[in-house]
Amino acid sequence: xxLSAIIFDxxxxxxxxxxxxxxxxNAAFTEAGMDWHWGRELYGELLKTTxxxxxxxxxxxxxxxxxxxxxxEQIAELHRAKTLxxxxxxxxxxxELRPGIATLIEQARQEGIxxxxxxxxxxxxxxxxxxxxxxxEPERIFEVIAAGDEVPNKKxxxxxxxxxxxxxxLAANKCVAIEDSRNGVFSAIEAGxxxxxxxxxxxxxxxxxxxxxxxxxxxxxxxxxQIF
Ligand code: XBP
Ligand code: MG
Numbered sequence: 001x002x003l004s005a006i007i008f009d010x011x012x013x014x015x016x017x018x019x020x021x022x023x024x025x026n027a028a029f030t031e032a033g034m035d036w037h038w039g040r041e042l043y044g045e046l047l048k049t050t051x052x053x054x055x056x057x058x059x060x061x062x063x064x065x066x067x068x069x070x071x072x073e074q075i076a077e078l079h080r081a082k083t084l085x086x087x088x089x090x091x092x093x094x095x096e097l098r099p100g101i102a103t104l105i106e107q108a109r110q111e112g113i114x115x116x117x118x119x120x121x122x123x124x125x126x127x128x129x130x131x132x133x134x135x136x137e138p139e140r141i142f143e144v145i146a147a148g149d150e151v152p153n154k155k156x157x158x159x160x161x162x163x164x165x166x167x168x169x170l171a172a173n174k175c176v177a178i179e180d181s182r183n184g185v186f187s188a189i190e191a192g193x194x195x196x197x198x199x200x201x202x203x204x205x206x207x208x209x210x211x212x213x214x215x216x217x218x219x220x221x222x223x224x225x226q227i228f
Contacts, residue, residue, distance in 0.1 A: 001174065001228070002174070003113055003174065003175070003228050005113060005174065006178060007116040007117070007164050007176070007177045008115070009180060009181070010119035010126055011119065011120070011121055012200035013101075013180040014098065014133070015095055015096065015101075015129060015133060021086060025038055025052070025055075025056075026038055027082070027085040028082040031081055032078060036059070043202070044202050046058065047181070047203075050148075050155045051120055051148055052079050052083070052121075053076065056078055057070075057075055060075075087125070090125075090129060091128065095129075097134075098198070098218060100217060103220065104224075107220065111221065114143050114170075115141065115142045115143055116144035116145070117144070117147075117164070118146045118188075119145075119146070120184075126147060146160050146161070150163060155186070156187045156190070157187060157190070158188075158190035159187075162191050165191065165193075172193045175193055176194045177193045177194070178198070179195055179197045180199060182207060185208050189209075194213075194228065196215060196219055198216070198218055198219075199214070
């Protein structure tokens with residue numbers, strides 16, 4: 001069986017973005033006059049809930065249940081402000097691709113292996129990341145992009161990987177997923193994909209089950225092909 005496509009997760013996999021997401025959430029809370037502040041340890045816990053809007057809701061529900069009700073509209077507004085701040089933080093520069101990502105993508109392109117994204121974050125954030133890290137629009141690097149705001153259920157549900165496969169027009173057994181988190185690994189496996197996981201700063205202590213291949217640094221294309 002030949003490998004036809006590699007499907008990449010974004011946050012934590014292409015780059016260590018979660019610190020910028022955390023700062024953007026906190027900026028949005030402050031701008032809204034709220035006293036919420038997510039420190040690193042707390043954010044590590046909150047990351048178990050994928051999706052920014054879902055994370056705000058989970059925090060309110062689990063940590064602030066004695067406070068006034070927060071509406072769906074207020075959450076959406078907070079998340080809009082967060083996305084703006086995140087884009088600005090990325091545009092400010094400084095964020096780099098994780099070591100080995102640029103090489104892996106270049107090797108895949110040279111071998112004619114197709115490239116795709118399956119992410120929980122929004123398309124706007126994928127665009128901003130590619131502008132910062134590749135100085136390029138995402139379509140010039142990734143043939144297919146499936147984003148969290150396009151599917152009903154975020155990871156660990158398989159929806160976003162299934163959408164990426166549908167857009168590629170490929171069966172799952174012709175592709176591999178590259179992930180950094182437990183939620184992402186389960187999402188990809190549910191979609192029928194083989195998964196390579198390279199834990200990131202926030203996911204280093206997670207359990208990934210026994211069905212994903214765990215790497216401590218980014219594998220080369222040759223290493224991926226050896227166990228495809
Ligand atoms: C990571 C996530 C996202 C980001 C924040 O997704 O769970 O929610 O933390 O992005 P992935 P949004 O690793 O699948 O890319 O606020 O846009 O949801
Ligand atoms: Mg991730």
